Amino acid sequence: MAKEKIRKACKKAKKKCKILGIVKCGQHAPHVFRICVDFKVY
Numbered sequence: 001m002a003k004e005k006i007r008k009a010c011k012k013a014k015k016k017c018k019i020l021g022i023v024k025c026g027q028h029a030p031h032v033f034r035i036c037v038d039f040k041v042y
Helices: 002-012
Strands: 017-029 032-041
Touching: 002 017, 002 032
Parallel strands: none
Antiparallel strands: 017 032
16 A cells, blocks of 8 residues: 555656555554554655
8 A cells, every 4th residue: 555655646746656565663553553654756
């Protein structure tokens, strides 16, 4: 889902992007996680 949102935003801005990595970085509630996404825009 995060990948799709990033790709959609890049496409809207007419930029290309490459997803480098996605990691769970914290728990907000049971079964609800924060994530960190590393990506490159060019």
